[in-house]
Every structure is written in C-alpha cells, then in structure tokens.
Amino acid sequence: MNLDFSQIVPYIPFILEGIWVTLKFVIVAIIFGFVFGSILALLKISHIKPLNWFADAYTSIFRGTPLILQLMIIYFAIPQLTGYDISPFLSAILAFGLNSSAYISEIIRAGIQAVDKGQVEAAQALGIPYRLMMKDLIFPQALKNILPALMNEFITLTKESAIVSTIGYLDLMRRAQVVGADTYRNFEPLIFVGLIYWVMVMGLTLIGKRVERKLKYSD
Amino acid sequence: MIKVENLYKQFGKTEVLKNISTTIDTGEVVSIIGPSGSGKSTFLRCLNLLEVPTKGKIWIEGQEMTDPKTNIMKVRQEIGMVFQHFYLFPHLSVLDNLTYAPMKVKGLSRDEAQTKAKDLLAKVGLTEKETAFPANLSGGQKQRVAIARALAMEPKLMLFDEPTSALDPEMVKEVLNVMKDLAQSGMTMAVVTHEMRFAREVADRIMFLDEGTLLEEGAPSEFFTNPKTSRARDFLEKIL
Numbered sequence: 001m002n003l004d005f006s007q008i009v010p011y012i013p014f015i016l017e018g019i020w021v022t023l024k025f026v027i028v029a030i031i032f033g034f035v036f037g038s039i040l041a042l043l044k045i046s047h048i049k050p051l052n053w054f055a056d057a058y059t060s061i062f063r064g065t066p067l068i069l070q071l072m073i074i075y076f077a078i079p080q081l082t083g084y085d086i087s088p089f090l091s092a093i094l095a096f097g098l099n100s101s102a103y104i105s106e107i108i109r110a111g112i113q114a115v116d117k118g119q120v121e122a123a124q125a126l127g128i129p130y131r132l133m134m135k136d137l138i139f140p141q142a143l144k145n146i147l148p149a150l151m152n153e154f155i156t157l158t159k160e161s162a163i164v165s166t167i168g169y170l171d172l173m174r175r176a177q178v179v180g181a182d183t184y185r186n187f188e189p190l191i192f193v194g195l196i197y198w199v200m201v202m203g204l205t206l207i208g209k210r211v212e213r214k215l216k217y218s219d
Numbered sequence: 220m221i222k223v224e225n226l227y228k229q230f231g232k233t234e235v236l237k238n239i240s241t242t243i244d245t246g247e248v249v250s251i252i253g254p255s256g257s258g259k260s261t262f263l264r265c266l267n268l269l270e271v272p273t274k275g276k277i278w279i280e281g282q283e284m285t286d287p288k289t290n291i292m293k294v295r296q297e298i299g300m301v302f303q304h305f306y307l308f309p310h311l312s313v314l315d316n317l318t319y320a321p322m323k324v325k326g327l328s329r330d331e332a333q334t335k336a337k338d339l340l341a342k343v344g345l346t347e348k349e350t351a352f353p354a355n356l357s358g359g360q361k362q363r364v365a366i367a368r369a370l371a372m373e374p375k376l377m378l379f380d381e382p383t384s385a386l387d388p389e390m391v392k393e394v395l396n397v398m399k400d401l402a403q404s405g406m407t408m409a410v411v412t413h414e415m416r417f418a419r420e421v422a423d424r425i426m427f428l429d430e431g432t433l434l435e436e437g438a439p440s441e442f443f444t445n446p447k448t449s450r451a452r453d454f455l456e457k458i459l
C-alpha cells in the first residue's frame with residue numbers, strides 16, 4: 001500500500017471549488033430539465049397528435065443515444081455549424097437539460113396518468129379550466145407520487161455530470177484528473193472527489209426524503 | 220331546469236342511451252333508477268357533458284349544452300355534481316376543497332369564499348373538520364364535503380350519481396339527510412340511486428331506465444305501487 005493523502009492537501013481548495021462548479025450546472029440543468037420535461041409531458045398527454053409525435057420522437061432520440069455523444073455534438077458541432085463558440089458550461093447545461101427532460105417527461109407523464117381520472121371529472125364538473133386544473137389539482141398530486149422517481153433522476157444527473165470533464169469543463173471530476181497529473185498520484189484525488197460526490201448524493205437523498213414527508217398529507 | 224330531447228349515446232358500437240327525452244323542472248327532484256348497466260350514469264354525465272352525446276339536444280337553464288357555441292365551462296358552474304367515489308382533492312384541506320373553485324373560477328375573494336364555505340360546512344354538520352384533509356374523513360363525511368363543495372359554486376341544479384353506494388351502511392343516512400334538506404330547500408336535483416326509500420319519500424318523479432331506454436316515468440306513489448312495465452315490476456321485485 002502506497003497511499004499518501006498529504007500530497008493532495010495543497011490542492012484541496014482547488015478541488016473544493018469544483019463542488020460549486022459542478023453544482024452550478026447541475027442545478028441549472030435540473031431546473032431546465034424539469035421545466036422542459038413538464039412541457040413535454042403536457043405535449044404527450046395532449047389530444048393534438050402532432051404534439052404527441054414531437055414529444056415521443058424527442059424522448060426516443062434523447063433516451064436512445066449516449067449522453068456523452070449528445071454532449072460532444074453540442075460542444076463540437078454547434079461551433080462548426082454556426083460559428084458560435086459555445087462554452088463548456090452552456091454545452092453542459094444544454095446536453096444535461098435536454099437529456100434529462102426526456103426522462104423527466106416520461107416520469108411526469110406516467111405520474112399524471114396515474115392520478116385518478118375522477119379528479120379530472122370533479123374539476124371539469126366544477127367548471128375549472130384545463131390550465132388551472134393541471135397546475136393546481138392534477139400536477140401537485142402527480143408530483144407527490146413521482147417524487148422518488150424524480151429524486152432518482154436528479155441523483156443520476158448529479159453523478160453523470162462527471163462526463164463534462166471530457167469537454168474540459170473544470171468540474172470536480174476534471175479537477176481530480178488535473179491534480180492526479182500534477183502529483184503523479186491518481187488514487188488519492190479520485191477517492192477524495194468520490195467522497196464529495198457521495199456526500200452530494202446523500203444530501204439530495206435527504207432533501208428528497210424531507211420533501212416526501214412534507215407532502216404526505218394523506219394516508 | 221333541464222330539457223333533454225332525443226338523446227342518444229354510443230360507446231363505439233354499443234348504444235348506451237336510446238332516444239331519451241324528458242324535462243326536469245326547476246325545484247323538481249327526480250330519481251333515476253334501473254338495473255346496473257342500464258345507462259343511468261351515462262345519462263347523468265351527458266347532462267353536464269362529461270360524456271358527449273352522440274345525438275340529441277340538452278338545455279340547461281335555457282342554454283343549449285349541445286350547441287358547440289355554448290361555453291360549457293360557464294354552464295357547468297351552474298351544475299353541481301356529486302360522484303359515487305367523492306373525488307375530493309386529496310392535497311387540499313376541507314376548507315380549500317370548498318373555496319378553490321369559487322375563488323379561481325368565479326373570482327370570489329378569499330374572505331367571501333371562506334365565509335360561504337364555513338356556512339356550508341355548518342349546514343352539512345362538519346364545521347369542526349374544516350382544517351382536516353380528505354384522507355382523515357369517513358366516507359359519509361367525505362360525501363358531505365363533496366356535496367358542500369358542489370354547493371359552494373351556488374349551482375342552479377345538482378346531479379348525484381349513486382352518492383351513497385360506496386358508503387358503509389351506517390353512513391348512508393347522514394348523506395341522505397343532507398340531500399333531503401337540499402331537496403326541501405327547493406334545489407333542482409337528478410339523483411341516480413338504489414335507495415328506494417329516498418326515491419319514494421323525496422323524489423317528485425321516478426325515471427326508470429332499462430337498457431338505455433327511458434322505459435317509464437311517473438310519480439313515486441304510482442311507480443312503486445303500480446309499475447306499468449313488466450321490466451320495472453321485475454326490477455322492483457328484485458330490489459325491494
């Protein structure tokens with residue numbers, strides 16, 4: 001055994017900065033994915049066929065190809081096609097946001113369809129317009145049921161975020177590699193950021209549990 | 220007032236309602252009875268267009284529901300509906316269940332809506348439950364809240380689809396009593412029910428549906444003692 005964590009001590013501030021760098025785009029991507037995923041879910045349950053097709057095709061493409069490929073295409077293809085020099089940060093948000101909205105739309109669609117259809121009828125009978133019914137009555141009930149699945153998706157996104165290191169975005173993962181190259185020691189920095197990822201995921205899990213408990217108004 | 224003219228409803232190839240015409244006057248209480256699957260629920264659901272009729276016309280308070288130009292959402296506000304399985308909004312407190320639609324749909328202020336809601340909860344005997352959630356109520360309490368929720372919109376008429384069928388026997392009465400009070404207050408009501416005593420005592424008229432046809436209608440005293448059709452006689456024999 002040849003482990004020496006003291007070697008990476010000078011690099012700790014550098015690595016810790018990576019927490020925020022990672023969180024920054026993960027949070028934006030989660031919000032983006034949730035909002036766009038909700039819209040896609042609404043398109044999926046709409047009665048307008050072309051909207052269904054669009055949302056289904058979208059989901060099929062983004063679930064059917066590797067995330068790292070989507071990331072590369074956005075990062076390398078956009079400059080080539082448009083001349084716009086897209087930053088790693090923006091590429092990461094786009095790739096993760098677009099990708100997770102495909103997954104989230106499926107989760108939300110299933111959640112909405114699992115709400116008792118009597119709820120819709122009760123709302124209709126009261127003369128409540130579709131938009132209000134979805135926003136205030138159906139969506140909150142769906143959300144409660146799908147919270148575990150959503151949390152799972154957020155956790156996956158947080159962990160998978162490490163692949164942005166491949167486009168040079170200085171996230172946690174990339175920083176571990178930089179430190180590894182600097183010190184000729186890979187194990188220690190990798191273990192260290194591994195621990196950080198684990199703490200972040202545990203944090204998310206705890207938040208999820210808390211929200212779930214708060215929503216437990218019934219049964 | 221409800222007017223129905225030559226109403227037909229098909230689901231795919233099955234004809235569920237066949238040429239139904241009737242009028243329910245303001246203040247009238249009509250009980251709709253008939254064997255299971257005869258189309259009672261479908262009939263009721265056609266009245267507020269939860270089911271779209273295949274053919275025929277329906278007027279609610281003089282507005283033609285079946286006219287595509289009619290603002291259905293607007294007319295629905297005048298029709299309260301009570302379901303067998305309550306369908307309270309589980310994530311809202313009892314009070315919020317009652318105030319949501321009046322505030323969001325009719326534009327009442329929170330104060331106005333809450334005053335009205337508390338008044339209604341008192342009427343159905345559930346004042347102490349205003350902060351409770353539906354999951355913590357008994358079936359009878361849920362149904363009384365559902366009735367109050369419908370009444371909070373100040374409807375001109377009320378539709379009930381087997382409001383006591385999902386209840387434990389000991390809770391049937393508390394719901395029927397609320398409905399009886401409502402009938403006595405002059406509300407126009409169409410009630411699908413298997414409670415023959417309620418139909419006999421409270422209804423002004425019985426509609427007997429059989430295989431999608433309005434086979435017989437008349438005063439309860441007449442219908443129950445002297446049914447005209449053999450189908451109605453058979454049905455009454457089975458159920459009484």
Ligand SMILES: Nc1ncnc2c1ncn2[C@@H]1O[C@H](COP(=O)(O)OP(=O)(O)O)[C@@H](O)[C@H]1O
Nearest residue numbers: 230231235253254255256257258259260261262
């Ligand atoms: N949404 C639907 N799709 C297809 N068939 C239906 C639907 N709703 C009701 N039916 C059929 O219509 C008939 C009448 O149903 P319903 O109105 O519920 O009868 P009732 O309330 O008198 O028991 C039944 O044969 C039922 O299976």
Ligand SMILES: [Mg+2]
Nearest residue numbers: 259260261381
């Ligand atoms: Mg029925």
